[in-house]
Amino acid sequence: MFEYAPAPESRDIVDIKPSYGLFIDGRFVDGSGTPFKTINPATEETLAEISVASPEDVDRAVKAARKAFEGWSALPGSERAKYLFRIARIIQERSRELAVLESLDNGKPIRESRDVDLPLVAAHFFYYAGWADKLEYAGLGSKPLGVAGQVIPWNFPLLMLSWKIAPALACGNTVVLKPAETTPLTALLFAEICQQAELPPGVVNIITGAGETGAAVVGHPDVNKVAFTGSTEVGKIIARTVAGTSKKVTLELGGKAANIVFEDAALDQAVEGIVNGIFFNQGHVCCAGSRLLVQESIYDDLLGALKRRLALLRLGDPLDKNTDIGAINSAEQLAKIRELSNIGAEEGAERWSPPCDLPDRGFFFPPTIFTGVAQSHRIAREEIFGPVLSVLTFRTPAEAVEKANNTPYGLSAGVWTEKASRMLWMANRLRAGVVWSNTFNRFDPASPFGGYKESGYGREGGLAGLEAYLDV
Amino acid sequence: MTERLAVRKTYKLFIGGAFPRSESGRSYVVTSSKGDFLANASRASRKDARDAVSAARKAFPGWSGATAYNRGQILYRIAEMLEGRRAQFAAEVAEADGVSGKKAGELVDLAVDRLVWYAGWSDKISAVRGAANPVAGPYFNLSTPEPTGVVAVVAPAAAPLLGLISVIAPVIVTGNTCVVVASERAPLPAITLAEVLATSDLPGGVINILTGSAEEIAPWLAGHMDVNGIDLTGASPELAQKCEEMAADNLKRVLRPKTADWSADPGTGRMTAFLETKTVWHPIGT
Structure with a gap:
């Protein structure tokens, strides 16, 4: 760094x-x-x-x-x-x-x-x-x-x-x-x-x-x-x-968006999209890509690249122009993020954060990834509204759709694939108001948003x- | 020579394309506008409502995934089948509403025409309600309307055929599936309509029809967590408020009751009430 x-x-x-x-x-x-x-x-x-x-x-x-x-x-x-x-x-x-x-x-x-x-x-x-x-x-x-x-x-x-x-x-x-x-x-x-x-x-x-x-x-x-x-x-x-x-x-x-990465996706772009999806605005985003669904065949490569990327994120003073991750908005929200993260660990998911010094004062939470997450875990079901990503895997497009839609929410979703027909097939089946394919967290006044x-x-x-x- | 004794019809429910009796074994007396006995209709229960929701959910992927052209064809087919049984429906409407045979025939005609009108919307609503959005960046960005899912419909008490068609057609033409609570007072045209639906290439479960007490059944549907929307057109103000409160449990889309002139141009509001807008982004690049 x-x-x-x-x-x-x-x-x-x-x-x-x-x-x-x-x-x-x-x-x-x-x-x-x-x-x-x-x-x-x-x-x-x-x-x-x-x-x-x-x-x-x-x-x-x-x-x-x-x-x-x-x-x-x-x-x-x-x-x-x-x-x-x-x-x-x-x-x-x-x-x-x-x-x-x-x-x-x-x-x-x-x-x-x-x-x-x-x-x-x-x-x-x-x-x-x-x-x-x-x-x-x-x-x-x-x-x-x-x-x-x-x-x-x-x-x-x-x-x-x-x-x-x-x-x-x-x-x-x-x-x-x-x-x-x-x-x-x-x-x-x-x-x-x-x-x-x-x-x-x-x-x-x-x-x-x-x-x-x-x-x-x-x-x-x-x-x-x-x-x-x-x-x-x-x-x-x-x-x-x-x-x-x-x-x-x-x-x-609220939302609990799936960000779905297929094995043919452009990996570096997908990593940037995943980071933007969940760590933009400290994860205080209703449409955040808080559930990463990775095709099994690329799981090791993607997780490796993602962890290397997270180690480069700069957390600290929001007014510093180099800062990527600022402060959690309130003590109350910080407590909620901590509570759900602790539950994630207790329920058996594996927790990982890059080496990251937190400022002495203020409300901060390090970028965090949970792997080995099951759909039944609370961190896969509840909106955390913080910089916490739950990683799940899938084998087939149909399984990806089923897992992505297995939530009471339906605000947004992400799909990463270089195959256009598969992208459109997924976009048709995802029950979400906004589908970002090969991008994430884009907003525009001309583009309708809602769940x-x-x-x-x-x-x-x-x-x-x-x-x-x-x-x- | 004695007069021939008529063979009466048993009016049952319509769930998943089949005609079951209410699992509760209950029925209630349906009379004509003059008070004469017409039939014992099934009085649907909570269990029947839940079965109907399951059937509607099961039918949703196929129906919403069918092409708009195909859905339009099937709605038009329903209109054809209805036209062919005009006399039977006119007789039922006349008995139920106490209107003249001529007036009843006109009401059936309006119902047929309404179906034809909605049939044509299947492959046009996306053009009217969708959009290509000119975002400030190198992205392809398209919004399309999609069906909300399973919709419960409390049909109007009056206008047992025209009102019924006017609330069902806009819900299903866009790809939703539905569970309808027929007019409690005059449910017979609804069940006869089910016979039309069963012979119109409509996949089982797309329209499910319950007869009985709206006061009893509608709240079960309003509170059901696998129902995505509810049309309260036929509910009393008290029932509508109760159902809207229950609908909040899973944030169902709610169409509130409003006095309607069923012979007027319906507009697109009954379709858009149960449509979602999905917006898809993709980068543009080489």
Whole structure:
């Protein structure tokens, strides 16, 4: 392994306030709940104090969104588009600031927040801006739903915000969005961007808090649309909450994706794809390729190459431009990853990590591989949401399909083979919303994303993503 | 000379292409709109519902894997068989709904036409709902709609034939298989339809029909972990809410009840409710 001198990105570009309020009706106001602190997971230092929205605050935000809906939905699509284009441009202008803030609050490597998250965020606003005045050509009508209540996770805070807000606004809805408890800062900076863009007050409302605040958004009787990205467990609670109402719902939930490598695959490319599949963003990815299915005949070669590659991953300071693996987002998540990994070892799978020094402070977990994993093991069935890969083997394509589909989830899958007919045969049979063949973890605003089965319903991205925000 | 005594039909369930009685041995009296006795229909149980789900699951790989052209051909064949038994269905609809013979005949015609309409969708829905996505990179990227899986359908209480066809056809034409709870009040056209299905080249298990109490059977289907979607069109508001809550256990796709005009253009909504979008990426390179 080469030794690199530290190359930290400067955090001076970011001006974090000591405390933040709620963004309701175009202004920052105090929340009525007991504030909490958001910390930098790489250092455990406090970054800022965050307001908590009580059910009354949520009600105020929904009222503001309702009031704004009348004007916003009546605007010509071309005018809504221009607001969204403005927002996209401001995101690009302030992208370094947003990237640093994202890495500080989330723990993800600056290389990823700078090169993956932020470009995709701006692209998402650009993409849906262009739809705002072309809805009638999409074949889904052009009638918005009303007020959208949106609850997003901590793994891609600003990217998930863009996936929620951009299509909602393009279709003429107004929004009450709650970012995750541990990663509220970029959403609150986005609120400032809405002010800079002179977005009409109430069109976007950002409220902070934990699960109770989210439940108040989802359960609010004047919310017409619920969009949630997060765990399958909470997704089911939401599905029960909205039963019997007229609320439209989209859920983007957990996954346990199979990444399937055939013996004819380009091995080095497959290794890169496996690493990207499970170690991108510390494995905090709902579509992560967390189950590696290897054809038996190449098992030894592939595992050898994979272990050599993992030994080159650099874990550490998220703000260092050389860092591949940053911090686990929270102490709670770290405990969950540790617990499931220990269970994996106890259930008989063999655990391996490269030599890897963990920083003294902060929440870190080394890249980890489990071999000898059976389908019945919990590490093969449950979403770990961390840098932990379970390796299984197969002999025939049919066996690969059966094992890949043997999960209640169905968000994504990967297939590595040089044989096109086999790739398409596999793609047809995999019960997953996204199939990456000879690649993994690619995202684009033009490409629909979302799951089968217990990975949720509805799609985000592409023309399909409009349906979630229109009264079809 | 005494008048000839009619040979009555025994109305049974339709599961996996066969006509079993309810395993529970139960039946219930079905009357005409005037209150006259028509038949003892089977009253399906939880066990029957589970058998029907197994049959639907077993049929799913073959039916969803069949070509769209083939599925369209089979739906059209069902329409042909239905047309051929127009008089029988008209008589059953007239008895069930108390409408005139002429009106009943028109309702059968509408049902036949609806089947023909949906038959043609089999190889067109992908063109309308799929997409070639222009992503910002060297990738081939294609989205296609795929069937959700096994879908439970609570058929509308009114319109025992036209309503039934209008909820079944959109579910199966895209490759789903289904378990249908027929109109409790007027189940006989559903079982007669099963006779049509059994002679229409439709693989056994693609459509399974249960008769009995929706209040009793629908919750078993809503909570069944091997059912992927549920159409609650025929459920009361209370039953629909209960079923939607149970459907959350495995995040079934839920189509909520909505008053429908069965003679109107149905649109694509009943098909898309039980379609998934699959997006496949592949790098482009030499």
